[in-house]
Amino acid sequence: xxxxxxxxxxxxxxxxxxxxxxxDFEAEExxxxxxxxxxxxxxxxxxxxxxxxxxxxxxxIKVLGRRVRYRNPRDAIKQGIAMIYQHFxxxxxxxxxxxxxxxxxxxxxRITRNEVEARAKKLIGETxxxxxxxxVVEELPAGVQQRVEILKALIRDARILILDEPTSVLTxxxxxxxxxxxxxxxxxxxxxxxxxxxxxxxxxxxxxVTVLRRGIKVGTVRTSEVTEAQLxxxxxxxxxxxxxxxxxxxxxxxxxxxxxxxxxxxxEGVDVLKGVNLSVREGEIIGVAGVQGNGQTELAEAIAGLxxxxxxxxxxxxxxxxxxxxxxxxxxxxxxxxxxxxxxxIHEMNLIENSxxxxxxxxxxxxxxxxxxxxxxxxxxxxxxxxxxxxxxxTMVKNLSGGxxxxxxxxxxxxxxxxxLVVSEPTQGVDVASTEFIRRKLLELKTRxxxxxxxxxxxDEVIQLSDRIIVMYEGRVIGEGRTEEFTLEKLGLLMxxxxx
Amino acid sequence: xxxxxxxxxxxxxxxxxxxxxxxxFAVAVIILLFSGYEPLSxxxxxxxxxxxxxxxxxxxxxxxxxxxxxxxxxxxAGLFNIGGESQLYIGAFTGLVSTYxxxxxxxxxxLSSVTGLVSGTxxxxxxxxxxxxxxxxxxxxxxxxxxxxxxxxxxxxxxxxVSRFTDPIYSHMSVFVxxxxxxxxxxxxxxxxxxxxxxxxxxxxxxxxxxxxxxxxNPKAAVYAGFNLEKIFITAMSISxxxxxxxxxxxxxxxxxxxxxxxxxxxGLGFLGIGIGLLGRNNPIGVVLAGLxxxxxxxxxxxxxxxxxxxxxxTDVVIGIIVIALSATYTYELLVSKLRRG
Numbered sequence: 001x002x003x004x005x006x007x008x009x010x011x012x013x014x015x016x017x018x019x020x021x022x023x024d025f026e027a028e029e030x031x032x033x034x035x036x037x038x039x040x041x042x043x044x045x046x047x048x049x050x051x052x053x054x055x056x057x058x059x060x061i062k063v064l065g066r067r068v069r070y071r072n073p074r075d076a077i078k079q080g081i082a083m084i085y086q087h088f089x090x091x092x093x094x095x096x097x098x099x100x101x102x103x104x105x106x107x108x109x110r111i112t113r114n115e116v117e118a119r120a121k122k123l124i125g126e127t128x129x130x131x132x133x134x135x136v137v138e139e140l141p142a143g144v145q146q147r148v149e150i151l152k153a154l155i156r157d158a159r160i161l162i163l164d165e166p167t168s169v170l171t172x173x174x175x176x177x178x179x180x181x182x183x184x185x186x187x188x189x190x191x192x193x194x195x196x197x198x199x200x201x202x203x204x205x206x207x208x209v210t211v212l213r214r215g216i217k218v219g220t221v222r223t224s225e226v227t228e229a230q231l232x233x234x235x236x237x238x239x240x241x242x243x244x245x246x247x248x249x250x251x252x253x254x255x256x257x258x259x260x261x262x263x264x265x266x267x268e269g270v271d272v273l274k275g276v277n278l279s280v281r282e283g284e285i286i287g288v289a290g291v292q293g294n295g296q297t298e299l300a301e302a303i304a305g306l307x308x309x310x311x312x313x314x315x316x317x318x319x320x321x322x323x324x325x326x327x328x329x330x331x332x333x334x335x336x337x338x339x340x341x342x343x344x345x346i347h348e349m350n351l352i353e354n355s356x357x358x359x360x361x362x363x364x365x366x367x368x369x370x371x372x373x374x375x376x377x378x379x380x381x382x383x384x385x386x387x388x389x390x391x392x393x394x395t396m397v398k399n400l401s402g403g404x405x406x407x408x409x410x411x412x413x414x415x416x417x418x419x420x421l422v423v424s425e426p427t428q429g430v431d432v433a434s435t436e437f438i439r440r441k442l443l444e445l446k447t448r449x450x451x452x453x454x455x456x457x458x459x460d461e462v463i464q465l466s467d468r469i470i471v472m473y474e475g476r477v478i479g480e481g482r483t484e485e486f487t488l489e490k491l492g493l494l495m496x497x498x499x500x
Numbered sequence: 501x502x503x504x505x506x507x508x509x510x511x512x513x514x515x516x517x518x519x520x521x522x523x524x525f526a527v528a529v530i531i532l533l534f535s536g537y538e539p540l541s542x543x544x545x546x547x548x549x550x551x552x553x554x555x556x557x558x559x560x561x562x563x564x565x566x567x568x569x570x571x572x573x574x575x576x577a578g579l580f581n582i583g584g585e586s587q588l589y590i591g592a593f594t595g596l597v598s599t600y601x602x603x604x605x606x607x608x609x610x611l612s613s614v615t616g617l618v619s620g621t622x623x624x625x626x627x628x629x630x631x632x633x634x635x636x637x638x639x640x641x642x643x644x645x646x647x648x649x650x651x652x653x654x655x656x657x658x659x660x661x662v663s664r665f666t667d668p669i670y671s672h673m674s675v676f677v678x679x680x681x682x683x684x685x686x687x688x689x690x691x692x693x694x695x696x697x698x699x700x701x702x703x704x705x706x707x708x709x710x711x712x713x714x715x716x717x718n719p720k721a722a723v724y725a726g727f728n729l730e731k732i733f734i735t736a737m738s739i740s741x742x743x744x745x746x747x748x749x750x751x752x753x754x755x756x757x758x759x760x761x762x763x764x765x766x767x768g769l770g771f772l773g774i775g776i777g778l779l780g781r782n783n784p785i786g787v788v789l790a791g792l793x794x795x796x797x798x799x800x801x802x803x804x805x806x807x808x809x810x811x812x813x814x815t816d817v818v819i820g821i822i823v824i825a826l827s828a829t830y831t832y833e834l835l836v837s838k839l840r841r842g
Contacts, residue, residue, distance in 0.1 A: 306723060327726030335726075343720040349713070357714070357725045360707050369706045 001029045002065070003191040004050065004161055009059035011045055011215075020215045022059070027160075030189040032182060034206035035225065036235055039292050039457040041212040043195045045164045047378060051083040063160070064095035078107055080490050082153030083162040083305045086169060088145050096148050099137060103152045116155070123154050127184055133157040142268075143174030150181065155488035160191045167201060168293055169270075179205050184272070197235075197291045199228045199496030210233055232492030236459060251280030252467065256451040257303070257420045263310035264298050273309070274475040280420060280451035285442065287466030287483070289454040293473040296338060296455045298423050301473035303453070305329045316420060319395045330358055333419030337410055337426060339455070344409045347398035351388070354397050355379040355412055378415065387437065403434035410438050414445055421445065424455045439465060459491060473497045507725030512779070516829045524825030528818040534639055536662075537810050543765065545807050546815065550800025557796050558689035559755045560842070561714035564586055565692050566747020567773025569699055570740040576703065577736040578716040581629050583646030586653035586771025587624040587744035588751075592766055595620030595749025596674060597665060599681050608797015609680040611731060615751050616681070626740045627653070631736025638732035642737070650770070654763065674759045677752060693788055695743060700784040712736050733830040744770065764777045778827035794823065 006025040012018050020042045027033040033044040048054045052070030061068050063079055068075060070076045071269040073083070089097050094128045097336040101116045108406065117133065124131055129147045137145060146166065153161055163182075167175040182192055182205065186290050194206060202209050203223060210236040211218040218234045273295045280286050288296055301307040305326035319330055330336075335358070338344045345354050355378045356370065365371045380394040384405040388400070397405060410426055426442065442465060446452055456462050458460045462469055469486055470478040471494040479486075480496040491498075525543065532539040540594030553555060567584035574581040599616030603609065627649065634640040661674040682693075703709035715722040715732045722729055748766065754757075754767045776794055801815030 040547055219835055300729050304724075305726075325726065325728075326724070330726055338724060343718070346718045346721050347716060349719045353710070356710075356723065360710065360725070367706070368708055372705060 289460035335418035549803035568776035571777030590747025591748030620749025625742030630743015
């Protein structure tokens with residue numbers, strides 16, 4: 001029996017970005033349905049629409065055969081839909097039982113704690129989920145917290161369970177346990193939707209899989225009838241638009257940056273980089289491909305000095321910089337364009353003040369005063385070379401469009417004439433003209449002998465600009481080679497965690 | 501160079517403040533009516549008497565300008581300094597005692613008062629440093645530390661005055677600043693106003709000021725820029741404590757000359773500084789103007805009491821409403837931008 005039917009779902013955001021171009025989606029009772037796609041394919045958007053969190057611009061949704069129009073997730077929860085995000089929505093300082101009580105009390109204010117406890121114990125007995133009810137949530141490992149989320153869904157009588165990249169926060173063992181639990185729930189005729197980009201997971205646990213690409217449904221297939229390679233192709237296939245011509249073969253020079261066996265932990269103590277090696281030479285663009293959250297951000301931050309590795313070395317021009325702070329590294333010629341404009345620009349300051357953010361040391365004059373005259377010159381230079389509108393250096397950054405902000409961010413790091421540029425998502429959320437402009441500037445910088453590490457989840461960008469590509473998966477370099485050696489299918493497989 | 505051509509913004513600020521002032525007065529009038537006093541005469545006394553004597557006004561505003569600055573500098577770095585109170589106490593006390601001791605030991609008036617000002621500044625700075633250090637290195641909330649220090653310092657200073665430094669003739673007063681070591685006329689005000697101008701220049705044009713503002717506006721960007729947030733927090737707190745301490749020392753050396761054993765002359769001036777910082781929109785020049793304005797109202801309030809018999813609390817309420825109304829728009833903007841950043 002079909003539990004979910006979504007027809008012609010379109011979502012256009014107020015700024016004109018089209019997230020979904022009329023997608024159809026169906027899921028049945030008692031199946032685990034995979035939803036596969038790259039970043040920005042629209043997987044999460046589609047499910048948030050089902051969950052009542054986002055309203056579709058157009059389209060029809062039927063749940064259990066009835067047409068629905070949710071105003072908010074509460075409506076969806078009442079009809080038995082539950083969604084579990086990567087970041088759990090539990091109150092960390094409360095016990096598991098209190099969290100469950102809170103979850104139930106929002107839909108049934110008269111329920112008592114004893115009733116909640118009785119129901120929770122019964123469910124734990126039936127599903128054999130190992131959950132300590134009296135423990136404080138923040139003291140539990142991620143895998144157990146996730147089980148609490150599942151129990152929270154069950155106790156609200158959910159029949160349809162949506163999980164958004166559920167294994168991204170889990171250890172392999174915890175992931176295995178999760179899959180066992182999901183299989184049990186499937187036997188109880190629940191509908192489970194698994195949003196993921198990991199091909200192996202899709203193969204291991206789903207019955208059917210729907211693939212989305214750039215807001216369009218590529219197709220729904222029986223998992224047993226396709227190979228991983230076919231899925232990879234469905235996920236990434238596209239006409240690569242080679243609008244930019246790579247500058248004719250400049251010979252990469254000597255090595256400027258070397259990363260040796262780098263290990264980094266995140267704030268939760270989980271390894272996010274697991275022994276990464278790489279090398280960047282003068283006049284070479286190394287593209288780092290991969291689905292978001294596989295260690296690329298941490299790699300960039302480790303090179304910039306914003307994150308301390310606990311093992312391994314970072315070498316710039318044969319000088320070990322592993323222990324240096326960010327400013328010392330910037331002085332030595334590292335430039336870093338972070339993926340988020342929010343972290344790289346100060347919206348409440350003007351262009352001039354933003355132009356010197358990462359190079360204040362070279363503007364300090366007598367008595368610790370900044371040479372604002374020179375700062376104005378730099379701002380004007382960035383405005384001119386990067387065609388920033390309006391061309392007034394006193395404009396507040398918050399009043400610039402996204403494209404102009406991005407040009408300022410990239411321009412600021414490029415006019416510093418770095419030895420090595422680490423650039424993360426240089427064209428994310430930027431209009432077509434600015435995208436092309438920024439890409440040209442990166443190629444220009446390369447011909448001037450700068451070593452560039454280009455981190456991007458946009459495959460087109462990586463393929464168009466890079467001389468060599470490395471693919472990251474779960475904190476490791478899973479594939480590496482010259483750009484010509486990669487087919488789209490191979491890239492797709494690698495991004496999905498399958499090497500060779 | 502921070503925004504040079506922003507006449508529109510200044511005009512906007514003036515209009516906002518004028519409207520807030522009107523709203524504040526309207527509420528004050530209602531309260532006065534309900535309490536059975538003649539609103540117009542109360543308000544006219546408040547202003548005419550409050551701003552009649554410029555010299556008194558300038559002298560009275562010294563400590564609140566200092567604590568206003570002490571609030572504003574950390575606020576720009578994203579910290580809430582509620583410790584201006586204790587920093588003012590310790591500055592006043594240290595300034596008084598060291599001037600007294602040095603004068604008695606050497607007989608040199610200038611040396612003693614300069615020592616007084618310097619030691620008051622250092623003491624206040626050290627008080628601020630403690631808060632900044634605990635916040636930066638031990639992640640202790642700066643508000644909690646500051647409140648505890650306010651009370652500790654209050655009783656510490658009282659104890660020291662009563663046990664060691666009571667005046668032999670007036671037993672409810674501390675020792676007095678020797679007559680020749682006193683800072684004459686409005687020199688004290690000129691000095692604190694000079695500090696405000698200096699603060700303005702440093703915040704706007706120096707690399708330290710730049711890093712403080714970056715840290716306050718966007719801490720993540722500050723880390724990305726390579727600034728050391730811990731160092732910024734400690735520096736901002738130390739500077740602000742030093743200014744509050746200097747304010748205390750200047751107030752003692754040029755206005756009150758002695759601290760009474762209930763500390764009534766300096767109690768509350770640190771808290772008032774928070775309102776003045778908000779009213780001055782964390783702009784040092786604005787803080788000077790706000791300090792003068794509020795001091796005038798406070799001074800006028802004493803006359804209201806004399807002339808109409810209205811209890812001093814009532815004028816405090818009126819002043820409070822005006823301050824709330826004036827700082828409300830700014831606080832609102834502050835909150836909105838903080839929430840937006842999440």
